[in-house]
Amino acid sequence: MKLFCTENSPFSRVARVLVIELGLEAIIEITTVTVRDKHSQLLAYTASGKVPALYLGSSRTLCDTRMIAQYLGHIAGQVNVVASVDEIEDYAFEGFCLSVLESFCVWVREARRDPGQISQQLIELERARAIRCLGYLEEQVERLEQRFTLAAIAIACALDIADRRLGFTTDKQHPKLQQWLVNVNSRASMQASVPQKLLQQAR
Numbered sequence: 001m002k003l004f005c006t007e008n009s010p011f012s013r014v015a016r017v018l019v020i021e022l023g024l025e026a027i028i029e030i031t032t033v034t035v036r037d038k039h040s041q042l043l044a045y046t047a048s049g050k051v052p053a054l055y056l057g058s059s060r061t062l063c064d065t066r067m068i069a070q071y072l073g074h075i076a077g078q079v080n081v082v083a084s085v086d087e088i089e090d091y092a093f094e095g096f097c098l099s100v101l102e103s104f105c106v107w108v109r110e111a112r113r114d115p116g117q118i119s120q121q122l123i124e125l126e127r128a129r130a131i132r133c134l135g136y137l138e139e140q141v142e143r144l145e146q147r148f149t150l151a152a153i154a155i156a157c158a159l160d161i162a163d164r165r166l167g168f169t170t171d172k173q174h175p176k177l178q179q180w181l182v183n184v185n186s187r188a189s190m191q192a193s194v195p196q197k198l199l200q201q202a203r
């Protein structure tokens with residue numbers, strides 16, 4: 001199986017972390033591709049052109065992070081890597097965590113446009129959303145601490161990209177979240193998936 005990723009994409013990182021956490025390195029080949037590129041090899045596997053994408057063989061490709069997580073959990077025999085709809089609070093929390101990651105991606109994308117094209121209104125909207133969401137996560141940190149599964153991995157990757165790309169960090173207002181992040185960042189899966197290109201850039 002091939003897992004298509006870019007080096008810097010936080011959604012890709014979620015999938016890469018899961019591959020390591022689930023011990024699937026031997027059967028999942030990580031393939032780095034380009035996105036927003038009409039010549040990308042990924043387009044031969046999925047018209048969406050987005051990462052992560054998991055090619056299963058026989059022209060079957062999963063191109064949604066939650067689906068990929070669910071599938072990886074399935075083949076690893078660890079179905080609780082994603083929340084079950086039977087545990088509705090966990091299920092809702094997981095959706096919230098993925099939406100936090102999505103929101104940081106929107107903010108990063110906007111911030112990287114040519115200066116004249118950046119919408120300050122959008123930036124401020126995303127900043128306000130981020131502050132609100134981190135406040136909520138500070139209250140809900142026990143949920144993140146319980147298990148390092150999709151919800152927690154999404155937040156770990158979201159907070160990392162927010163720090164590296166936007167200089168937006170958990171601060172004194174979020175001490176529990178900050179401590180949780182320090183702890184999870186020391187995991188082998190998080191260490192092995194640090195975006196190397198961003199690491200080399202000045203922060």
Ligand SMILES: N[C@@H](CCC(=O)N[C@@H](CS)C(=O)NCC(=O)O)C(=O)O
Nearest residue numbers: 009010011035036050051064065066
């Ligand atoms: N909802 C998708 C989001 C994936 C996504 O937005 N990926 C970004 C990189 S973080 C991407 O591939 N962007 C390329 C593009 O928009 O063409 C998922 O859950 O997998």
